[in-house]
Amino acid sequence: MAQSTDQNVGSKSEKAGTDPAKWYELFSRGARDWLRHDEKVRESVRKHLPQIVSGGDVINDTARTVRVPVRMLEHYHFRLRRPEEQQGAGQGKAKPGDVFSDPSKQRGPGEKGPGGQDEGEVQLLLEFKIDDIVDWLWDEMQLPNLKPRAGPSDESEWIREGYDRRGARSRLDRRRSFKEMVKRRGNPGATPTFIDDDLRFRQLARRRQPAVHAVVFFMLDVSGSMSDRDRKLAKTFFFWVVQGLRREYRSLETVFVGHTTEAWEFTENEFFQVSGTGGTVASTGFGKVREIIDERYNPGRCNIYLFYASDGDNSVSDAADARESLSSIAGDACFTGYVEVSSGLSRQLSTETGRLYAELAGAGCAAGSYALNDFDDVWGAVRHFFQAESRALDGPAP
Amino acid sequence: MSEDWQSYVQRIEDLAGRSGLKFHPVDFEAVPDTFMMEIAVYGLPVRMPHWSFGVRYIYQLIQRHMGNSRLFEVVFPGNPGHAYLAASNGLAENILVTAHVLGHADFSRNNLLFRRCQEQVSERIVEHAANHARQIQQAIETYGMQRVEVVLDAALALEQHIDVDQSLRRERYPEYAAQAKPLVDDAFRKRFASLDPTAASTGMETKKRAPVPPHSERDLLWFIANYAPEMESWERDIFLAVREESFYFYPVFATQIMNEGWASYWHARLLREASFIPQQAYVDAIKCHSDVVRPVAADQQVALNINPYHLGFAMWEKIVEKEGMDAARDIMQQDDDFGFIRNHLTRELAEELGLFRFSARSDGQVKVLETDLTALHEAVLSPKYNFGAPMVAATHIRNDGTLELTHDNSVDGRGLDLERSRRVLDYVQRVWRRPIVLTTVNQAGSTLELTAP
Numbered sequence: 071m072a073q074s075t076d077q078n079v080g081s082k083s084e085k086a087g088t089d090p091a092k093w094y095e096l097f098s099r100g101a102r103d104w105l106r107h108d109e110k111v112r113e114s115v116r117k118h119l120p121q122i123v124s125g126g127d128v129i130n131d132t133a134r135t136v137r138v139p140v141r142m143l144e145h146y147h148f149r150l151r152r153p154e155e156q157q158g159a160g161q162g163k164a165k166p167g168d169v170f171s172d173p174s175k176q177r178g179p180g181e182k183g184p185g186g187q188d189e190g191e192v193q194l195l196l197e198f199k200i201d202d203i204v205d206w207l208w209d210e211m212q213l214p215n216l217k218p219r220a221g222p223s224d225e226s227e228w229i230r231e232g233y234d235r236r237g238a239r240s241r242l243d244r245r246r247s248f249k250e251m252v253k254r255r256g257n258p259g260a261t262p263t264f265i266d267d268d269l270r271f272r273q274l275a276r277r278r279q280p281a282v283h284a285v286v287f288f289m290l291d292v293s294g295s296m297s298d299r300d301r302k303l304a305k306t307f308f309f310w311v312v313q314g315l316r317r318e319y320r321s322l323e324t325v326f327v328g329h330t331t332e333a334w335e336f337t338e339n340e341f342f343q344v345s346g347t348g349g350t351v352a353s354t355g356f357g358k359v360r361e362i363i364d365e366r367y368n369p370g371r372c373n374i375y376l377f378y379a380s381d382g383d384n385s386v387s388d389a390a391d392a393r394e395s396l397s398s399i400a401g402d403a404c405f406t407g408y409v410e411v412s413s414g415l416s417r418q419l420s421t422e423t424g425r426l427y428a429e430l431a432g433a434g435c436a437a438g439s440y441a442l443n444d445f446d447d448v449w450g451a452v453r454h455f456f457q458a459e460s461r462a463l464d465g466p467a468p
Numbered sequence: 469m470s471e472d473w474q475s476y477v478q479r480i481e482d483l484a485g486r487s488g489l490k491f492h493p494v495d496f497e498a499v500p501d502t503f504m505m506e507i508a509v510y511g512l513p514v515r516m517p518h519w520s521f522g523v524r525y526i527y528q529l530i531q532r533h534m535g536n537s538r539l540f541e542v543v544f545p546g547n548p549g550h551a552y553l554a555a556s557n558g559l560a561e562n563i564l565v566t567a568h569v570l571g572h573a574d575f576s577r578n579n580l581l582f583r584r585c586q587e588q589v590s591e592r593i594v595e596h597a598a599n600h601a602r603q604i605q606q607a608i609e610t611y612g613m614q615r616v617e618v619v620l621d622a623a624l625a626l627e628q629h630i631d632v633d634q635s636l637r638r639e640r641y642p643e644y645a646a647q648a649k650p651l652v653d654d655a656f657r658k659r660f661a662s663l664d665p666t667a668a669s670t671g672m673e674t675k676k677r678a679p680v681p682p683h684s685e686r687d688l689l690w691f692i693a694n695y696a697p698e699m700e701s702w703e704r705d706i707f708l709a710v711r712e713e714s715f716y717f718y719p720v721f722a723t724q725i726m727n728e729g730w731a732s733y734w735h736a737r738l739l740r741e742a743s744f745i746p747q748q749a750y751v752d753a754i755k756c757h758s759d760v761v762r763p764v765a766a767d768q769q770v771a772l773n774i775n776p777y778h779l780g781f782a783m784w785e786k787i788v789e790k791e792g793m794d795a796a797r798d799i800m801q802q803d804d805d806f807g808f809i810r811n812h813l814t815r816e817l818a819e820e821l822g823l824f825r826f827s828a829r830s831d832g833q834v835k836v837l838e839t840d841l842t843a844l845h846e847a848v849l850s851p852k853y854n855f856g857a858p859m860v861a862a863t864h865i866r867n868d869g870t871l872e873l874t875h876d877n878s879v880d881g882r883g884l885d886l887e888r889s890r891r892v893l894d895y896v897q898r899v900w901r902r903p904i905v906l907t908t909v910n911q912a913g914s915t916l917e918l919t920a921p
Contacts, residue, residue, distance in 0.1 A: 094503040099510065100529075103522030110519055145520035146891035147625050148858045148875075151883050151911070155827045157837075159847035161763045161778075162770030164824050166838040172772060172828060 108194075111140055115196060116206055135197050142194065204313045207449075228274045237271025246270040284319035284373040284404075286312065287362070289355045291380035292328040294347040300411040301345070303442055304379035307409055310452050311377055319373065325362055329355035335362065352384045352423055353391035360395055369402035376406040377455075379442075382421030393426055400435040407455045408439040473562050479744055480563070484570045487741070488793065489734065491573035492547040492591075496566070498555045504539045505532060507552055511717060512544070514598035516709070517605070518620045540760075541565040545576030547591040560752030563745060567738040571731030578801050579727075581719045588636035593716045600709040607702050619703045622895040623689060623710040628857035630714045631687035638687075640694055645678040684861040684874065686854075689714070691862045697869045698901040707899075718855060722804045725848075729780015730800055732761050733788070736781070763821065772826065772834065774848055779821065783808070786817055805852060810845050818844060858884055860906070869902035875909075883909040886918065893920035 115138055164170075233246060250268040288308050290301070316322050326341035328334055333354040336344060359376060367374060376399055384392060400406050408427040427439040440451040477496060484491070499507075507513050509524045532538075540561055543551040551569040553562060576582045590596060608616045685691045693699070693707035720727070739745065739753055763778045764771045788796045799812065813823075818841065825837040825847045837843075859876040866872065875884050889906060897904050897920040906918040 094506070095500060098502065098506065099515075099517065100502075100506045100522065100525035103517055103519055104525050105522070106517070107519040107522035107526075142523050142526065143519070145518075145523065145621070145625065146888045146895070147628070148860050148892055149885040149888050150858050150880055151885045152830075153882060155829055157825065157827045157847060157850075158772060159774055159823060159844060160770055160772040160826050160836075161774055161821060161823050162768070163822060164770050164826075164836045166824070166836050168836040170770070170834055172832040172834050 107143060108196075110143060111194065112196065114143075115140060115198075135199055136203060138196050138198060140194050140196055200313060204317060227277060229277045230272055231275035231277075232273045233270045234273050235267065235269060235271070237273065241272040243270050243272050283321050283323075283371065284315060284375065285323040285325060285367050286315055287325045287327060287359050287374070287376040288341070289327045289329065289359060289376065289378040290341065291330075291350055291352070291355075291378075292344050292346045293330040293350045293383075294345075295350070295381050295383055296345070296411070298345075300379075300381060303411045303445065303448070304409065306445065306448050307379065307442060307451055308377065310448065311455070314452065314456060315375065325359075327355055327358050327362075329358065333358035350380065350384050351388045351392075352378075352380065352426075353388050353395050356392060356395035356399060360399055363399070363402065374399075374403040376403050377409070378407070378423075379409045379411055380423055381412050382410045382423045384422040384426070386422065389422065389426070392423070393429070396426060397430060397433075397435070400430055400437060403436070405436045405438075405455075406430070407437070409451055410439065410441045412441065412443060473559055473566075476563050476745070477566050480566050480738060480742065481570065483738055483742055484567070484574070484734070487734075487738065488797070489570055489574040491570055491577050492549055494543070494549040494551050494569055494573050496551050496553060496569070498553045498557075500555050501539075504542065504552060504554045505529070507542045508539055512597040512713070513550070513552065513594055514601050515713070516597075516601045516620065517608075518624055519617070520624060540756075541569055543569045543572045544594050545573070545582060545586065545591075546593060547577075549573045549576070550594055558752065560749040561756050563749060564735055564739065564753040564756055567735035567742075568731045570738070571734030572727060574734070575723075575727050575730045575800060576719075578797070579719070579723060579804075580801055581723060581804050585632065585715055585719045589712055589716045593713075597713055597716075600713065603709065604706060607706065611702065616706070618895075618898050619706045620710075622692075622899045623707045625892050625895050626688045626692075627710055627714050627717075628855040629686060629688035629860060630690070630711055630718070630855065631685075632715060632718050634687060634690075636712060636715050638690065641680060641682055642678055645676045645682075680865055681862055684863045686859065686861040687711075688860065688862060688873075692896070692900060695865065696900050699899055703899055714855075719804075721855060722806070722852060723808075725774075725776040725780040725783075725805045726800065726803065726808045727780070728777045729782075729784045732757070732777050732781040733784040736761075772828070774823070779813075779823075779848075782821055783812055783817065786814075787812060806849055809848055813841075813845060813848070815841050823848075854879075860884075871896075871900055871902065871904045873904065873906040875907060877909045883911070883913075883916070886910075886916075890918055890920070893918060897921055 233243065247264065247269045248262070250270060251262060251264050254265075254268060255263075288311075290296075290304055292301075312322070312324060324338065326336045326338055328336055328341060328344055328346070329350075329352070330346040330348045331351045331354060335358065355378070363369065363374065396406070406427075408423060410421065410424055424439060424441075427437055430437040431439075438455055440447075440454045442448065442451050505528050506525070509528050510521055515521070539554055540557055541551055541553050543549060549569075549572075551565075553565055557565060576586070586593075604616060604620070680695055681691065689707050689711040693704040693711070696704075699707075736754075736757055739750060739757070745753070761775070761777045761781050763775055784796060787799060799808065803811070818839075823844060825840070825844050826834050827837060828834045859879045860873055861876065862871060863874045864872040877883050884906075886908075889908065893904050893906055904920045908916055908918070910916045
């Protein structure tokens with residue numbers, strides 16, 4: 071049977087040999103309009119990207135992509151409101167008064183709308199590269215492309231620069247040499263003949279690179295008062311900060327510090343898992359950061375960032391110590407930021423630590439703070455910090 | 469084998485002619501399944517591009533992968549008609565489908581609603597739609613995808629809002645209101661008028677501009693294309709192209725039960741009477757027939773929708789049996805589904821077929837309602853009222869160009885879905901380019917105004 075149908079098509083197309091209308095075998099309008107639909111979905115996802123990606127779930131530690139579940143677009147028509155009780159006509163073995171459940175609803179979660187017009191809902195899973203997303207977001211939010219603080223040159227590399235008549239054989243540029251030969255002789259003729267003057271060799275030069283090295287310290291208050299949700303908020307925020315800074319620095323190191331009344335350095339995984347008990351003494355955390363900077367990083371050669379997330383309840387007796395250690399870090403860092411994660415209460419930075427940072431910013435240091443109450447605020451925070459930072463760079467800081 | 473099928477086509481056509489079917493010639497073409505699917509999605513072999521077809525295409529693909537739907541043929545009325553058969557059809561299926569197509573061809577040539585719409589749209593809808601597609605493609609090249617899509621979003625959202633009782637090429641409203649004629653045109657009044665020149669001249673000056681629209685207008689595509697204050701001519705053309713295709717789709721929609729029933733009746737009958745079909749092919753074809761023309765899916769006891777093939781088929785069998793073929797042909801020519809169901813779906817037949825009315829709660833619980841023939845008719849027909857769309861009409865244009873739309877909830881029984889309506893207003897507002905106000909009712913039944921922007 072299948073064979074017969076194949077021949078069937080064959081004979082028809084032979085008959086219609088002069089007819090160019092076999093386009094449908096090469097072109098699918100359905101696929102074209104489907105692609106257009108997907109394009110529109112991507113456009114609208116892109117428009118709402120900040121809301122979508124700030125949800126904590128899209129962030130995956132290792133993956134370089136984010137998956138966003140989206141619904142199919144609907145082309146809207148005027149429709150009647152869905153009634154509480156929908157009437158219709160059916161057919162089969164049923165008597166008046168029978169009550170049963172809709173067999174079509176048992177098959178799947180697909181919802182039937184009025185008159186069966188809505189089809190079962192289909193979800194698409196679109197995958198976006200994180201780099202693309204960061205590009206879009208930076209365009210969308212018009213965040214400044216930060217210029218790294220030019221440190222003393224510390225790297226250098228060989229780059230190609232210019233041509234010369236002398237050089238190693240392996241650097242001979244044949245195209246250029248040929249051109250020189252043509253310039254000299256006019257028509258290259260049947261057998262091109264080169265003389266030594268025609269040869270051109272690529273040259274190298276040593277180029278000093280400004281420091282494009284950065285380290286970000288993420289400091290998290292892991293004391294008993296920080297809930298899981300607070301930590302997740304902080305994590306989401308930190309994630310996008312890293313993405314943003316990676317755009318600017320070729321090599322970015324991250325250091326994770328957690329503190330309660332003591333401070334420890336953690337690996338990234340441990341960092342977000344860990345939870346401690348007890349009070350909050352921020353100066354221990356700042357002290358740990360100071361210690362790590364002194365040990366491993368030369369502030370003159372390396373751009374240092376510090377982001378600190380806490381609920382802000384620093385112990386009052388610690389105020390002086392914290393101020394001292396923080397301002398010593400701020401002197402060396404490109405920027406220090408403070409996010410106050412306080413889900414539920416919105417105290418808006420009127421906490422101990424909030425005041426500390428306000429003082430710091432008031433003293434002309436590159437510092438900023440932001441209150442983070444919900445996942446929707448994450449983008450506000452990112453925008454706030456990166457703009458504050460660019461202002462700081464334009465301002466009195468070198 | 470294909471030669472076989474070709475030869476059967478001729479013999480089936482001869483048999484159909486002898487049985488009294490009158491149809492325009494039909495061009496048969498076997499096409500790949502993928503193309504069949506596209507025809508089903510677009511409703512026409514070549515049609516304008518729009519992303520919403522892409523959405524339907526995805527759903528159709530999913531359906532097909534789940535094995536829920538299989539298309540044997542799609543036929544387009546006209547002179548000649550075009551029938552596309554799925555290349556995957558076997559011989560038996562093709563024989564069945566050929567007979568079925570001839571039933572459709574007979575129906576579309578003789579049914580009055582079809583004839584009227586074809587006179588207006590032309591008998592070459594396939595070519596017309598391809599022209600529209602080309603025209604829109606050119607518009608895309610000239611004005612860009614974005615701008616054309618804005619127009620198509622609006623036009624296709626309103627595609628059901630046409631008025632088939634009016635001509636496809638209707639005139640604009642008269643500029644001036646009709647003059648009130650003197651009640652009696654007798655000698656006395658003429659004499660009176662000639663004696664009093666002022667009376668005669670004031671009669672001339674009362675000529676008044678007619679309001680637009682003079683009455684509520686439900687052909688929204690036509691109305692917007694003609695009266696939108698700032699639409700460009702290529703945009704109007706797109707609206708009118710969509711409207712023309714809707715005029716073609718209307719009879720297909722409004723006679724579906726009759727038409728599918730008629731074609732199913734005839735394929736069954738022609739197959740029975742065709743002595744030239746080999747035994748095996750006949751058995752296969754009848755098996756295929758009973759798969760298509762069945763009331764309830766094989767694995768279920770009841771269906772909460774009506775299979776138009778089955779209902780129409782059963783009704784035609786009954787009509788031919790009781791009233792004879794001539795009467796059946798008269799009904800076929802004069803009715804649409806509304807008349808057909810209301811006049812010919814009898815109590816006995818409804819019982820025989822096990823038709824029932826139900827009400828379904830949103831949690832999926834279904835209750836079968838008591839038998840009431842008139843209510844059953846309306847339950848079958850209600851998805852077909854007004855081309856399946858709510859009664860929304862243009863009622864007024866304000867001095868600042870604001871368009872007033874009014875939803876007639878007294879006809880529809882309840883108000884509009886507000887979220888969707890708002891989106892539609894957004895589409896339309898971008899071509900009307902002035903504010904739009906839509907009046908409907910909310911859940912509690914009190915009047916509600918939606919505005920865009």
